[in-house]
Amino acid sequence: MTGDHQSLALILFSVFVAVTLGITTWVSRRRHGSAEEFYAGGRLFSPLENGFAIAGDYMSAASFLGISGLIALFGYDGLLYSVGFLVAWLVVLFLVAELVRNCGRFTLADVLAARMRERPVRIAAGTASVTVSVLYLVAQMVGAGSLVALLLEGAGAQERAWMVVGVGALMVVYVACGGMRATTWIQIVKAVLLMGGAIAMTVLVLTRFHGDINTLLTTAAERSGHGRDFLAPGLKYGGGWTERLDFISLGLALVLGTAGLPHILSRFYTVPTARAARRSVIWSIGLIGGFYLMTIVLGFGAAAVLGSDAVRVSNSSGNTAVPLLALDLGGGAGSTGGTVLFAVVAAVAFATILAVVAGITLASSASVAHDLYATLRRSRRTKPGRVHSEVTVARVAAVAVGAVAIALALLAQDLNVAFLVGLAFAVAASANLPVLLYALFWRRFTTKGAVWSVYGGLVPAIVLVVLSPVVSGSPTAIFPGLDFQLFPLENPGVVSIPLGFLMGWLGTVASSEPADAARHAETEVRALTGAGAA
Amino acid sequence: MDKHDGRTAAEPEVGPLDDPWSDALALRWDELDYPTDYGYETHAASAAAPVPKPRSAEHDEVYLAVQRSAAFQEVRRRYRGFVIPATVLFLVWYLAYVIAATAAPHLMALHVIGAVNVAMLAGLGQFITTFFLTWAYARHARLRRDNAALDIRWETQELTGGNLR
Structure with missing residues (x-):
């Protein structure tokens, strides 16, 4: 990779940063400073816009570079990830999106507080949400550091550290100044760029093989060095039974965790109605499904065009497969086409990380300010004056979460943090999903059950x-x-x-006070009809 | 309901001008400039007297009555009647896929045609069933649930004055 790629990639990335900063300034020019505005962007996004933003929030650089890379190295086993990431959206669509939109205001804890005692459930759900967000944030920011090392030749520890600090500082500016409105537009721009980049690359791969998928797969199998085994599962997870069980565990976390991710849940509050929330999830399922289908083509394409060994030489976990493929498809190293395509892919990957990081920071600042701070510091009586103070707290929380994430990412940058994304999904699936489903569907669920469920999933x-x-x-x-x-x-x-599900049940059975029938009635009626929804 | 009785008892002199609809209309949910947080006091003060306060006995009674109503039970039955079997179906299908891929890779490697094997078909099948179930859910919700749910929403909000917890 020569200096041309690097400077062009940096220029394109700077353009993205300039455009997104411009958006942030534009949308925050007449901000009201209300909580509705800061956390939910005024709830006035259209389903199409929110669908793109959800897809933007969800499709991380790990999916774009990581999954294609895994497919390029291990063939079919990489594909197992994409299936889990996609099927998870059915849980979101069927059980969560509309009901959460109707019951809550800004966070997961709002849904629980609608029928439980507010203080304990807010503290529990706020803690779990912040934990998930910080795990995910550190994974993304360490990823940003590794990406700069991969894509910019000669970037050492110093450059990686600056990249982490730079990404962290930018996201704090986006979130603290622009709130949900700016964050949403950044996600939309990023989703369009990512889809555009993926479509262009997929078309080039398919053109190379004259549209014949069979030839593509056969060539990939030949050049992988594994033959037919490359097209069947088992190369990565086919070892001992521990490894196999480990993948089943990860698969379970992926499919159930998405519906408990705080930055995904908070996206449903940016549309006016539950019906709009449903339509935005349908848009995002279309986008995400299409995207993962394309990563499969790109992954097998990288194996077929470059060969698995060439990918492995560049990076042992395959993260450079797509950039290298771009270089080759554009005409090879040194050609203008190759340079441009490589730079585009690198810039899209940077943009992806930045946008995902902004989305998570906003969600965790909402959990800190709206759930934890509001419960721990404020008296029970509500006064009109506190509306502004909560948004101020949220802005400060965004800065604080950003600082913590930068510090952790700097400490962790030489460690193997690949497990963190899987862990974030596992925590979301263990601590957030059981309590959410119980609160929405189980008549007898009590405060004690809710608290036990959250901690009973989080702590294990x-x-x-x-x-x-x-x-x-x-x-x-x-x-x-x-x-x-x-x-x-x-x-x-x-x-x-x-365990999260079991503890929720045990806590409820062990409760001395029965569930509040009236508040359950209100939650259920509101969840399914939207009566009285914010 | 009691709110009308309460009102006529409290303000009998208002007479025919006091149309109960006017309150409900003035308090349409989307026109409410409600406080951005839980400022009930201001909201309740601006609302007309007969509207039950959030967390009051009348407010609770409205929701309990709606929950018991046949119309709501029907919406809930239709919703659960679709999502519970569909969720069980796709979770079982997904888990079977993951377990087959990890525990029985030889079964998945069975050759079908060209470069295509059972694993490829099963993976593609997961994408197709996801898209299909998304479409089926959207259609079911639009045709079987949306209108009935919206009617209940307006009726409930007229009874509670659209107040939020």
Whole structure:
């Protein structure tokens, strides 16, 4: 990769940053400073806009570069990820999107507080949401650091650190100044860029093989060095039974975790009605499904065009497969086409990280200000004057969350953090989803059940990861020198998700006070009809 | 309902001008410039007297009555009648797919035609069923649920004055 690629990629990325900063300034020029405006963008986005924004929030650089790279290296096993990421949206569409839109105002905890005692459930759900967000944020920001090292030749630890700080600072500016409105427009711009880049690359791959998928797959299998095995599962997860169970655990976390991700839930509040929330999810399922289908073509395309070995030489986890493919499809290294296409892909990947990071920061600042701060610091009596103060707290929280994430990402930048995304999904599926489903569907669910459910999913998920081989007891662990490993799996989902559901049930059964029938009636009527919805 | 009785008892002199609809119309949910947080006090003060306050006994009674009503039970039955079987279906299908891929890769590697094997068909099948169920859910909600739910929404909000918790 020569200097031309780098400077062009940097110019394109700077254009993206300039455009998004322009959007932020434009939309925040006459801001009201109300909570409705800051957390939910005034609730006036159209389903189409919100659908693109949801897709933008969800499709991270890990999907774009990581999944295609996994397919290029391991063939079919990479595809298993994309299926989990997509099928998860049916849980969101059927059980969560419309009901959450009707019941809540800004966060997950709002839905619970509608029928439970407010203080304990807000603290529990706020803590779980912040945990999920911070895990996901650190993964994305370390990813930003690695990306700059991958794409800009000669970038050392210094440049990576500056990239992490730069991405963190930019996202704080976006979120603190522009709130949900600016964040949403950034997601939309990013989703359009990402889809455009993926479509262009897919068309080029298919043209190379004259539209013949069969030839593409056969060539990929030949050049992978694995033959037919490349097109069947087993190359990555076909080892021992522990590895297989680990993947089942991850698959469970992926499919159930999406519906508990705070930055996805908060997107449903940006549209005026539940029907609009449904239509935005339908748009995003179309976009996300199309995108993952294209990553499959790109992954097998990279294996067929470049060969798996060439991809592995460049980066052992395959993250450079798509940029290298772009270089080749554009006409090879040194050609104008190759330079331009490589730069476009690199800029899209940077933009992707920036947008995802902004979305998560906003969601976690909402959890901190609206759930945790509001509950811990404020007296029970509500006064009109506090409306402004909550938004101020949220802006400060965005800065604080950004600072914590930058610090953690700098500390973690040399560690293997690939497990963090899976862990964030596992925590979301164990701590957030059970309580949400119980609150929406179970008449007898009580405050105690809610609190037990959140902590009963959150604590085991975190503890099991601390005791897992990703933290200690293996050569690739965070502390390779220590060994306090007790739990064999890298992903805790298969244990912690059932525990979250079980504890919610146990807590409810063990409650001395019965569920409040009137508040359940109000929640249920509101969830299904929208009566009295914000 | 009691709110009308309460009103006529409290303000009998208003007489025919006091059309109960005017309050409901003035308090249409989308026109409300409601406070951006839980400022009930201001809201309740601006609302006309007969509207039950949030978390009051009358407010609760409205929701309990709506929940018991046949119209609401029908909406809930239709919603659950679709999503529960559909959720069980796609979760079982997805788990079967993941377990087959990890536990029985040889079964998945069975050759079908050209470069296509069982695994490819199953993976593509997951995409197709996801798109199909999305379409089916949207259609079911639009045709079987939306209008009935909207009617209940307006009726409930007329009874409660659209107040928020």
